[in-house]
Amino acid sequence: MPTPDPRQLGIIDCDIHNAMASKDVLRAYLAQRWHVYYDHLRVPGRVQLGARPQPDFFRRDAFPPSGGAPGSDLTVLCEQYLDPFNVRAGVLSPLDPIFWPTSGDLSLALNAALNDWMVAEWLSQDDRLYGAISVPLEDGARAAEEIARVAGEPRFVMVLLLVTSREPLGSTKYWPIYEVAAAHGLPVAVHVAGFSGTATATGYPTYHAESHLTMVMPYVAQTTSLVYSGVFDRWPTLQFVMEEGGLGWLPPLMWRLDRAWNSMRDDYPHLKVPPSQVIREHFWLTTQPLDEPEEPAFLSQLLDQLGMDERILFASDYPHWDFDNPDRVLPAALVGRERREQIMTRNARGALRLPEEVGVAR
Amino acid sequence: MAKYVIAPVAALPPGTQRRVTVAGRNVAIWNIRGRFYALRDVCPHHGGPLSAGQVVGRISASRPGCYVHDVAQPMVRCPWHGWEYDLATGQSWFDPRESRVRAYDVTVEPGSEICTATSRQPGPYVAETITISVEDDYVVVDLARR
Numbered sequence: 001m002p003t004p005d006p007r008q009l010g011i012i013d014c015d016i017h018n019a020m021a022s023k024d025v026l027r028a029y030l031a032q033r034w035h036v037y038y039d040h041l042r043v044p045g046r047v048q049l050g051a052r053p054q055p056d057f058f059r060r061d062a063f064p065p066s067g068g069a070p071g072s073d074l075t076v077l078c079e080q081y082l083d084p085f086n087v088r089a090g091v092l093s094p095l096d097p098i099f100w101p102t103s104g105d106l107s108l109a110l111n112a113a114l115n116d117w118m119v120a121e122w123l124s125q126d127d128r129l130y131g132a133i134s135v136p137l138e139d140g141a142r143a144a145e146e147i148a149r150v151a152g153e154p155r156f157v158m159v160l161l162l163v164t165s166r167e168p169l170g171s172t173k174y175w176p177i178y179e180v181a182a183a184h185g186l187p188v189a190v191h192v193a194g195f196s197g198t199a200t201a202t203g204y205p206t207y208h209a210e211s212h213l214t215m216v217m218p219y220v221a222q223t224t225s226l227v228y229s230g231v232f233d234r235w236p237t238l239q240f241v242m243e244e245g246g247l248g249w250l251p252p253l254m255w256r257l258d259r260a261w262n263s264m265r266d267d268y269p270h271l272k273v274p275p276s277q278v279i280r281e282h283f284w285l286t287t288q289p290l291d292e293p294e295e296p297a298f299l300s301q302l303l304d305q306l307g308m309d310e311r312i313l314f315a316s317d318y319p320h321w322d323f324d325n326p327d328r329v330l331p332a333a334l335v336g337r338e339r340r341e342q343i344m345t346r347n348a349r350g351a352l353r354l355p356e357e358v359g360v361a362r
Numbered sequence: 363m364a365k366y367v368i369a370p371v372a373a374l375p376p377g378t379q380r381r382v383t384v385a386g387r388n389v390a391i392w393n394i395r396g397r398f399y400a401l402r403d404v405c406p407h408h409g410g411p412l413s414a415g416q417v418v419g420r421i422s423a424s425r426p427g428c429y430v431h432d433v434a435q436p437m438v439r440c441p442w443h444g445w446e447y448d449l450a451t452g453q454s455w456f457d458p459r460e461s462r463v464r465a466y467d468v469t470v471e472p473g474s475e476i477c478t479a480t481s482r483q484p485g486p487y488v489a490e491t492i493t494i495s496v497e498d499d500y501v502v503v504d505l506a507r508r
Contacts, residue, residue, distance in 0.1 A: 053444040060441030061414035323442060325408040 009341070010088030011326050012348040012358065014286050015191075015243050015315030018077070018092045018122055021068030026096075029113035029120070037106050052208050054321035062319035070319035074125055081318045082128055085326050089348070089358045092122055093132040093160050093243075098193045102166075103139035108146060111135055115150050123155035130352070132160035132189055140176035147177065151184040157352040158189045158241060163218040170222075170229025182235035187284065187351055189241040190222060212322070219245035220253055223283065227257065227275045228268060232282050241284040241351060244317065248291040251305035254279060280308055284351045286315035287343065288324040296334050303335060313351060314344045364506035371470055371499045374398070381413035384503055389466065391503070392417065392449060394436050398468040399449040400503050401438070406454070406461045410442035418446070420455075467504040476500060 020026060023038075030038060054060055062070035062080065071077065082090060096114060101107040111134045118131045133156050135143035147159055159181045167173055169190065181188050192215045205211050219242050231238055257275035261268065271278070285308065293299055303309065314330070317323050332340045348354065366384045368374070368391065378393040381403050388403035390413035403413045419433035436449045446455045452465035 054441065059410075060416065061411055321442060321444070325410075325442075328408045 008086070009345040010086045010358075011314060011344045012346075012354070013087050013090045013316050013318070013326070014241065014313040014348055014352075015288060016077075016081075016090045016092050016318050017071050017320065018094055018118075019069040019071040020094075020096065020117070021064075021066075021072040026110070026113050026117060029116040030109060034106060034109045038110070041100070052321075057320050059319050059321050059323055074122065077318075078126070081316070082126070085316075087128055087326075088345070089130055089354055090128055091130045091132060091157060091352070092118065093189070093191060094118065094134065095191075095193065097134045097137070097160075098162060102137040103142070104136070105142075107136035107139060108142040112146055112149070115146065115156075119150075119153055119155070123153070130155050130157045130354070132156070132158045133186070134160055135177065137162055138166050138173070140173050144176035144180040147180045147184070147186070151180070151186060154353070154355075156186070157354065158187050161188055161190050163190050163192055163215075163222060163242075163245070165222075168221060168225030168229075170225035170227075170231060175231065175234075178231050178235055178238050182238040185237070185353055187239040187241050189243050190219070192244040216245050216249045220249055223250070223253065223279065224257065224275075226282075227278050228271065230270055232278055233270065239282055239284065239351065241286065241313065243286045243315065244288060245285070246289055246291050247285055247287070247306060247312065248302055250279070250285065250308075251302065280311070283308075284311045284313055284347075286313045287330065288315040288317040289322050290324055290329050299334050300336070303339065309339060309342065310347055310350060312343050313348050365502055365504045367476060368501045368503055370473075371501055374501055379413060379417065381411065382503075385505060387505070388413075389503060389505075390438075391468070391501075392436075392438075394449070398470065398501060399436070400466040400468045401447065401449065401452055402464040402466070404463070405440040405442065405445055405447075406463050407440065407443055407445045410440045412438050412440055412447065412463065414441040415439050416441070417449070420448070467506075469502050469504070470499050471502050473498055473500050476502065 026038065027035060058070040062076070064070070064073035064076045066073055081087065094114060097111060100110050114134045115131075118134075122129050123131050133147055133150055135146050137143070150156055159177065161169070161174075161177070165174070178188065205214060223240075223242065226232075226240060254276035261271060261275050285306075291299065291302060293302075303312070306312070314326065315324070316326060326344065330340050330343060335343075349358065368382055368384070374380075374391065374393050376393050376395050378391065380391060382389050382391055388411075390401050390403040390411070392399040394417065401412055403411055405412055415438040417436050417438050419431045420435040420437055421429055421431050423429040437446045437455060438449055439446050445461065447453065447463050448455065450465065452463040454461035454463075
């Protein structure tokens with residue numbers, strides 16, 4: 001039986017960024033008591049990461065004619081992306097929390113308002129849309145409270161954390177998040193950015209090309225931290241989706257971790273299986289920005305080395321400038337038709353609690 | 363015949379940048395200070411619409427700190443990933459061997475010449491004639507390979 005064309009099945013996109021048309025939109029979902037705080041919100045220590053290739057990280061053609069930020073207009077999202085590329089399911093992750101406080105009552109109020117806005121203006125408006133739950137990253141107790149509050153909404157399919165955290169994500173301060181996420185069958189997505197720490201292990205870069213490429217680095221540290229933290233013994237069903245780090249950083253990390261584990265088992269007696277096995281049982285990766293080696297065959301080899309064919313999830317990162325066109329990325333000639341089809345249309349069903357009919361041929 | 367009449371010149375004034383569909387193909391057209399350019403409106407990289415891109419001049423430098431920004435050699439940056447193409451030739455600046463986009467000849471021709479019959483033979487019938495004249499100049503795109 002011929003492998004179906006992903007375009008006919010409909011693709012599943014695990015990383016789309018919707019946005020508010022303006023800051024004011026959130027007020028309708030925010031208790032009056034917090035309005036004056038919201039008005040005066042300033043982002044402490046925000047760093048400009050070089051001259052951007054396109055204005056504010058966005059595709060130039062993604063600015064809605066109605067005004068407002070790219071990703072703020074559902075009609076434009078449908079016309080420009082969901083419809084022409086036959087997206088069956090798109091997971092929305094708003095990135096506003098990057099610029100908000102990450103702990104405390106104000107943080108909780110803002111994230112809760114954002115989650116309510118997501119349900120009212122996005123998830124309930126189009127059958128194809130799913131969402132990530134935004135939480136106070138550095139405040140385990142409040143984050144857990146917020147996840148528990150909204151997890152009953154079936155359209156929320158993941159919890160969203162940022163990769164730059166104040167402590168490594170394996171730290172017990174984040175465990176309340178993992179406990180409630182695992183209880184509800186929600187994977188924890190870890191996405192680029194955040195201002196809790198520095199962007200790299202070596203301070204702030206100057207040029208945008210530097211910061212774009214070094215987005216990868218925190219994923220190495222965070223994955224290692226989680227593997228050695230014991231969270232997977234405690235919550236055997238807990239899953240993580242590493243978003244927007246690409247794929248190439250992981251195979252060498254798995255080799256290195258396995259060697260270290262093999263020769264230093266007394267150091268980590270609680271880890272009874274090789275780290276690479278832990279990774280292959282508890283981690284997922286999204287494709288964007290896809291590694292595009294000069295020698296095309298290297299991409300196929302990279303996927304072989306990963307050994308995670310069922311755990312690679314397509315993501316476009318619409319409407320950012322480094323958006324991956326679903327029709328052009330992962331060409332079947334390079335990665336094989338079967339692999340392309342499963343990455344674009346099927347794998348996400350294993351990671352996310354999507355309805356039965358998503359991903360099934362129409 | 364590979365030449366297609368797009369519009370009267372007045373409809374595409376200097377500063378125009380837009381997509382037109384010609385014989386089933388999307389073509390991006392620019393009028394930059396009176397000179398017309400046309401490229402296939404599909405970026406060779408990932409298919410982005412060049413008609414929505416930013417026009418920049420060509421930058422060159424004889425030595426560090428001394429650069430020339432030549433607006434007479436305009437280039438367009440794809441609105442998606444920023445690949446740059448010379449508007450006149452379609453040549454990619456970054457990867458000239460591997461990446462170029464089809465550029466089309468664009469000319470401005472008087473309407474009176476466009477309307478002239480060329481290689482037809484006289485037939486047996488003569489229809490009643492009504493005098494017309496064509497006053498304006500028209501923009502014409504030639505889709506033939508260069």
